[in-house]
Amino acid sequence: MKQVLVIGANFAGASAALEVKRKLKKAVEVTVIDKQENSLYFPSLIWVPIGRREVSDCLIPRKPMFDKARINFIVDTALSIDPDKQEVVAEKGKYYYDQLVVATGPKLNRDIAPGxxxxxxxxxxxxxxxxxxxxxxxxxxxxxxxxxxxxxxxxxxxxxxxxxxxxxxxxxxxxxxxxxxxxxxxxxxxxxxxxxxxxxxxxxxxxxxxxxxxxxxxxxxxxxxxxxxxxxxxxxxxxxxxxxxxxxxFTGVDLIINSPKLETPQNYFLDVKPCYQHKKYSNVWGAGLAVDVPPPFEANQVPFGVPKTGYPSDATGKIVAHNVVMALQGKTNFKEKPWGRIPALCVMDAGKKEVILIGTSLFKPRVFAIMIPNVFYDFTKVFLEKYFIWKLRHGYSFLP
Ligand SMILES: Cc1cc2nc3c(=O)[nH]c(=O)nc-3n(C[C@H](O)[C@H](O)[C@H](O)COP(=O)(O)OP(=O)(O)OC[C@H]3O[C@@H](n4cnc5c(N)ncnc54)[C@H](O)[C@@H]3O)c2cc1C
The missing domain is CATH 3.50.50.60 (FAD/NAD(P)-binding domain)
Known part of the structure; x- marks a missing residue:
C-alpha cells in the first residue's frame, strides 16, 4: 500500500492528511508525525496574557481525531529528510514514504537584535x-x-x-x-x-x-x-x-536546515512550485507556513516578510492533498494556486472590537478588497475561534 507521510499536524498538515485519507480511504496508509500531542489554535494566544483565555482553551487533542479518521498519529520529532532514499529520520525511528508533506511551520529568530x-x-x-x-x-x-x-x-x-x-x-x-x-x-x-x-x-x-x-x-x-x-x-x-x-x-525549522538535499533558500523555507510540489523532488510537498513566499512588493528600507496566516495555510494543505492524490494515481494535472492568489480572509481583534479583512487575493492586484470595522464586540473573531476548534477537534477538514 502507498505510504503518505505528513510532518506537522496543525493547520496545514492536519488538513493535508485528513483530505488524502478521505479521498483515497483504504487505498493509502497515512501517517502523521508531530512533536506535540495537541493542536494549538494560535489566534487565541493573544488573549492568554490578559487572562481572557487559558492555554487549555487553545489546545485540541490530536490522537482521537486521527484515530477516528484511521490515520496513524505518532508523537515524534523529525530530524532530517533524505529525499533520495525517501526516508525521514526522527527521534523515535525512521519513516519511509512514497509521498511526503512537510507542514512544519516556523522557527523563531529571537536573536534578531541584542537583548x-x-x-x-x-x-x-x-x-x-x-x-x-x-x-x-x-x-x-x-x-x-x-x-x-x-x-x-x-x-x-x-x-x-x-x-x-x-x-x-x-x-x-x-x-x-x-x-x-x-x-x-x-x-x-x-x-x-x-x-x-x-x-x-x-x-x-x-x-x-x-x-x-x-x-x-x-x-x-x-x-x-x-x-x-x-x-x-x-x-x-x-x-x-x-x-x-x-x-x-520566522525561518524554516531545524528539520529543513538539517536536510541539505532539499536545497532551500537562506530562510530555510521550502522552495515549491505553484502546485506546492518541491522544485527538485516530485514526491515532496510543502504546505502552510513552511513554504517560501517571497514578498511581492519592492524591498523596503527596513525589511519585513509576508503574513502566512491560517486561511492560506489550510488552503495549501488542501491543494497539496488534491495533488498528492493525483500523483498517487499517476496523473499530473495538479491544482495550482500561488500563495498570493489565495483569498485574503482574516479577522483582526482590537480588544472586544474587530476589523474584518476580505479580499479576492492576498496580494495585489485584487478585484475586490474591503476592511469592515466592528466597534461593538469581537463576535466574528470569537465565532471563528469556536468554529475552527470544533473543526479541528472533529477532523472536518473538508469544510471551509
Ligand atoms: C500569536 C499568533 C496569532 C495568530 N493569529 C492568527 C489569526 O488571527 N488568524 C490567522 O489566520 N492566523 C493567525 N496566526 C497565524 C497562524 O497561526 C499560522 O498561519 C498557522 O499556525 C500556520 O499553520 P501551519 O500548519 O503551517 O504551521 P504551524 O501551525 O506552525 O504548525 C506546524 C506544526 O509542525 C510541528 N513540527 C514542527 N517541526 C517539527 C518536527 N521537526 N517534527 C515534528 N513536528 C514538527 C509543530 O509541532 C506544529 O504542530 C497567528 C499566529 C500567531 C503566532
Missing part, C-alpha cells in the same frame, strides 16, 4: 504567552511606558496589532491607562501594510485607532537593541519601556 530574547516578551507560543501574562501581572504593580510591535524581518504583524489593542483595553480595565505611555513600533512603511501592501482604508482606520486610544507609533522602525528599560531603534531613538512585546522573524 530581544532577554528583555522582550513573545506571545506566539504557549510558554511565551504564559511568560507575557506573568510579566504583565508584575507590570501592574509598577506601571510605566510600554512598547509593542514587530522587529525588522518579522512577518506576523497582525498578531502584534491585535495584542496592542488588547493591552490598551486591559490597561483601562485595570485602571492604569493614564500611567502608561503606549508605543507601537513596526518595520512597515505605513500602518496597516501587513506585508500585503495594505487594504483599502486600512491605514486610515489604524491611524484613527491610534489617535483615539492615544498610541504613539513609529513606522519603518528597526530595533538596534533592547535593554531592561528601553527599546533602542536604528535611528538612535531610545523609547523607555517597562514592558515590551515584539514579534520576531
Amino acid at each position: 530581544v530574547r532577554e528583555h522582550a516578551c513573545y506571545i506566539g507560543s504557549v510558554d511565551g504567552a504564559l511568560d507575557t501574562r506573568a510579566k504583565l501581572e508584575e507590570f501592574k504593580k509598577n506601571p510605566g511606558p510600554i512598547v509593542i510591535g514587530a522587529t525588522q524581518k518579522a512577518s506576523c504583524m497582525g498578531a502584534a496589532y491585535e495584542f496592542l489593542y488588547n493591552v490598551e483595553k486591559w490597561l483601562r480595565q485595570e485602571k492604569i491607562r493614564k500611567q502608561v505611555d503606549l508605543y507601537w513600533i513596526t518595520p512597515e512603511p505605513y500602518l496597516g501594510h501587513f506585508g500585503i501592501d495594505g487594504m483599502p482604508l486600512g491605514e486610515w482606520y489604524l491611524k484613527r485607532f491610534n489617535q483615539i486610544f492615544n498610541i504613539k507609533y513609529r513606522t519603518s522602525a528597526a530595533v538596534k537593541e533592547v535593554t531592561k528599560n528601553a527599546v533602542i531603534l536604528d535611528t538612535g531613538e531610545i523609547i523607555e519601556s517597562r514592558f515590551k512585546m515584539l514579534m520576531v522573524p
Whole structure:
C-alpha cells in the first residue's frame, strides 16, 4: 500500500492528511508525525496574557481525531529528510514514504537584535504567552511606558496589532491607562501594510485607532537593541519601556536546515512550485507556513516578510492533498494556486472590537478588497475561534 507521510499536524498538515485519507480511504496508509500531542489554535494566544483565555482553551487533542479518521498519529520529532532514499529520520525511528508533506511551520529568530530574547516578551507560543501574562501581572504593580510591535524581518504583524489593542483595553480595565505611555513600533512603511501592501482604508482606520486610544507609533522602525528599560531603534531613538512585546522573524525549522538535499533558500523555507510540489523532488510537498513566499512588493528600507496566516495555510494543505492524490494515481494535472492568489480572509481583534479583512487575493492586484470595522464586540473573531476548534477537534477538514 502507498505510504503518505505528513510532518506537522496543525493547520496545514492536519488538513493535508485528513483530505488524502478521505479521498483515497483504504487505498493509502497515512501517517502523521508531530512533536506535540495537541493542536494549538494560535489566534487565541493573544488573549492568554490578559487572562481572557487559558492555554487549555487553545489546545485540541490530536490522537482521537486521527484515530477516528484511521490515520496513524505518532508523537515524534523529525530530524532530517533524505529525499533520495525517501526516508525521514526522527527521534523515535525512521519513516519511509512514497509521498511526503512537510507542514512544519516556523522557527523563531529571537536573536534578531541584542537583548530581544532577554528583555522582550513573545506571545506566539504557549510558554511565551504564559511568560507575557506573568510579566504583565508584575507590570501592574509598577506601571510605566510600554512598547509593542514587530522587529525588522518579522512577518506576523497582525498578531502584534491585535495584542496592542488588547493591552490598551486591559490597561483601562485595570485602571492604569493614564500611567502608561503606549508605543507601537513596526518595520512597515505605513500602518496597516501587513506585508500585503495594505487594504483599502486600512491605514486610515489604524491611524484613527491610534489617535483615539492615544498610541504613539513609529513606522519603518528597526530595533538596534533592547535593554531592561528601553527599546533602542536604528535611528538612535531610545523609547523607555517597562514592558515590551515584539514579534520576531520566522525561518524554516531545524528539520529543513538539517536536510541539505532539499536545497532551500537562506530562510530555510521550502522552495515549491505553484502546485506546492518541491522544485527538485516530485514526491515532496510543502504546505502552510513552511513554504517560501517571497514578498511581492519592492524591498523596503527596513525589511519585513509576508503574513502566512491560517486561511492560506489550510488552503495549501488542501491543494497539496488534491495533488498528492493525483500523483498517487499517476496523473499530473495538479491544482495550482500561488500563495498570493489565495483569498485574503482574516479577522483582526482590537480588544472586544474587530476589523474584518476580505479580499479576492492576498496580494495585489485584487478585484475586490474591503476592511469592515466592528466597534461593538469581537463576535466574528470569537465565532471563528469556536468554529475552527470544533473543526479541528472533529477532523472536518473538508469544510471551509
Ligand atoms: C500569536 C499568533 C496569532 C495568530 N493569529 C492568527 C489569526 O488571527 N488568524 C490567522 O489566520 N492566523 C493567525 N496566526 C497565524 C497562524 O497561526 C499560522 O498561519 C498557522 O499556525 C500556520 O499553520 P501551519 O500548519 O503551517 O504551521 P504551524 O501551525 O506552525 O504548525 C506546524 C506544526 O509542525 C510541528 N513540527 C514542527 N517541526 C517539527 C518536527 N521537526 N517534527 C515534528 N513536528 C514538527 C509543530 O509541532 C506544529 O504542530 C497567528 C499566529 C500567531 C503566532
